Amino acid sequence: MSTTITKPMAHNAPAGAPANGAHIDARTWIAVLAGMLGAFMAVLDIQITNSSLRDILGSLSATQEEGSWISTAYLCAEIVVIPMTALFVRALGQRRYLMLTTALFLGFSTLCGAAWSLSSMIVFRMMQGFTGGALIPMAMTLVMTRLPPAKRAVGMAMFGLTATLAPAMGPTLGGYLTELYGWPSIFYINWVPGVLLIAGMYWGIDREPMDLKALVKADWLGIAFMAVGLASLTIFLEEGNSKDWFESGFIITFASLALVGILGWIVIGFSRPEPFVNLRLYGQRNFLVATVLSAVIGMGLYGSSFLLPLFLGQIAGYSPMQIGEVIAWVGLPQLFVMPFVARLSQKIDNRILCSFGLGLFGVSCLMNAYMDASTGYDQLMLSQIIRALGQPFVMLTLSNFAMAGIPPKDMTSASSLFNMTRNLGGSVGIALLATALTNREHFHSERLGESVSLVSAATQARLDALTQSFLAKGFDPATAAQQAIGAIDRIVRRESFVMAYNDGFFIVGMILLVAIIPLWFSDKLKSPSGGGGGGH
Template sequence: MVSGRAPNADLTAWLAVVAGAIGALMATLDISIVNSSLPTIQGEIGASSTEGTWIATAYLVSEIIIIPLTAWLERMFGLRRFLLVMAALFTLFSIACGLSTNLTEMIIGRVGQGFTGGAMIPTGMTIIATRLPRHQQPVGTALFGSTLIMGPVMGPLLGGWLTENYSWHYAFFINIPVCAILMTFLLVGLKPTAMKLDELKNADWLGIAGLAAGLGGLTVVLEEGNREQWFESALIWKLSAVTLIGFVMIGLGQIYARRPVIKLALLRNRAFASVFVLGLLIGAVLYGTSYVIPQFLAAIAGYNAQQAGGIVFLSGIPAAMMMPLFPLLVARIDLRVAVMAGMLLMAGSCWFDTTLTVQSDGSDFYLSQLMRGLGQALSMLFLNQAAIASVKPNEAGDASGLFNAARNLGGSIALALLATLQDRRMEFHHWTLFSAVRANDTGVQDWVNSQAATYGAGDAGTMGALHAIDQTVLRQALVMSFTDEFVALAWAIAIVIPLVLLLRPLPRGHHQMAMH
């Protein structure tokens, strides 16, 4: 027993922590659970492939907006009341999504899911910081951090399995029993607190409006930019202007508001600023690879949604295994060493995936996915701890909102840039490879002549053989573009690794306390 140590948390406190973890799991899982079901959903609600992407984008946009607002809403309504309302509304919006018969209904439901689900992510860290004594926070952090990793990797697998074996509707209806458990734990684990409606009078309305316009506009620009040919589109110009105005309003709120809705002053703390930037890159890898790998397996290896989801899920295994070990690790390993090891593992895993070929299948991702999962677990769990340790306890809510917004924003930026990179590099590789297939090459001519009969006689047969060459070249170009995406992710991680040296070690005595 350590003298002066705070007493251990009681059962109700742990129920509150578990509730926070469940809420974060559902919110992060629902980002990706529709990805594998998207083609089926689009067909049933009559949406085109371009329109169908808004089923995912609508959730992401609203979630990114609400996360930084959560600390303010929590102060105004009280943590228990706020989470109960959000969980109940999340359930109702999930039902609305499952019952949708057209795109408009689905998008409204997904926006509602994003707002209510996103509010449950940063509150998990707030519960840990306020309901657990310092020496037990590593256990809570491990539980919470694991859910943030498991949600995105479980989503494609669970969504694919439910769609293949039951119906896509259950990808939304599954939230009903889980949210019932969540609300029960919240009722037992958290004490009611008085509302502070005077927060409305003193609210940073400039900042609130700026967050909606700035983060919402930025996310849509990133998501739609590639499809709209970026600044060749009037829509992208208008949304960029909205984004700029929004960020100006956020800046004015920082200057004039009595209590800014998002405390950007925390970024002046170099330790927390490093956590923020590293969180951006972890989000980029977490959501970026969950997007790229299923695409590769579907296009090159012919995998269905459930099979591709199983490969993505591999990266969640190390996170699940590390959860019980984390309190011991945090007591023995320097935080900076652990985060650096995690980032190096993630960079190495992406580099391993630069050797993909047209013959590659899911087995080629086994090692890299396990490496990536271990790296994500080390980085995420220790960065969660670093975020709490680098700020005062009364700033935990603001820090949590910024850190979680960074992770989601990193994912959104990665998805947009990876989609653009894939299109540009595939076109580059296509024409580079095609230019190497010379029409006057006797080998090429002999192959075309030999294959022409397969596609019919005369000009039709020749055109068929030439089309077959083009398809082979396109397939190879696609594989090379996927390789370029993994190269980009590996370099992006490597560039930010030095920021680990700026992280603040845990307070003296924290390591010893973590063991009890």
């Protein structure tokens, strides 16, 4: 039997947070908006290098396989630092920590743009991820600690936009900047939001005392196990497909380290009275359901923004700018939908809204499971718009489920674990889809190859037509016959890739639709609305 949980969000208002119905001054909104800008910047930078990778690798004299570490290093460091933000906030205070980590993020972004070799780029990207990762959970924490319950739906709506817009816009913005100003500009552009963020934090958040003893007394053994476990898991997921998974000693090593690290972290986390991040929150049903679905949404967000640019670049031959124009339709409608969703979340059971969003998101992916080699901008626009309509319903409501009834002292822990899980889900999704693409392309290539036999009449007729076409262009008969066979082979390869991309979208769509089932194990919930009551 389900119960409505809205009051705890009001009763557990963090110390110093305004009571429901209190007036919110400009300073508070500036601080919250600055936090959103930081989260957007940090998520955007995960994939901003994707469109520019060819240019970056060319200037650093690196191979495609080596270049995958440019993204892996950033993601590894970001996932590791997210659970540590609660500790750093206790030690340095919100304002000081956010300003310091943003300043360091800007410094390492600049060094990325000035990198002189692949190894220097990987080191700077890792440090960029380590300093930027904290900005993601802190944006959510600012909403929960600075806004009264009735205003949190608006804050969570803004936070949801940073999580859904940034993965879609990363490759787009990276492509535009690289084409216009060269690849270093994708790192230098961070100075624009970064300086605004530091100014917003300086003006919007009060100075807090430092407690450096918290760093001395911290559970560094647990942190070490966590860092090894999460970093190794990310490397295992990101590099597994290119190294043929468990056929590689490298992958087996990192899989073992991931298992030991995460198990060690769990054992230590549950045995210490004051762990650096509170894993006991997973014992709360709503939080557990929200974090599991956060991983699923990470798979959907990063998976779809991994598949579509690859398809458009490889099959349709689109430039980064043209790919950006297609992907923009996932982002733009969300700006108009999110305020509407925030209002609805105060009136309708969030499980209904989240189910609706997962349904739209899943259906949009299934629509992309029937593409052909001629699919482009016009054919993809409807599925992109449906995806844009669905994502805000999911992100806002999952944030509400994750933070409902969380005690004030655990706000930062809850935010860290929720956001860490989404990023890990993204890594799992991309690893799953990269492997599925490889395997399904081989499968379809073999099946098509069996059908396109040189002894079949249809194949012979097509070969004869192609041979005549090459003869008409001036090729000698032997070369024309070879060119015709090559053309048939390229068509088979292209079609097998198209079918593999379709399979990838089908997998993502089905996972999103199946995720509606565990959602209903959570309690009924609405966002708190205005007045003094804190909900209904």
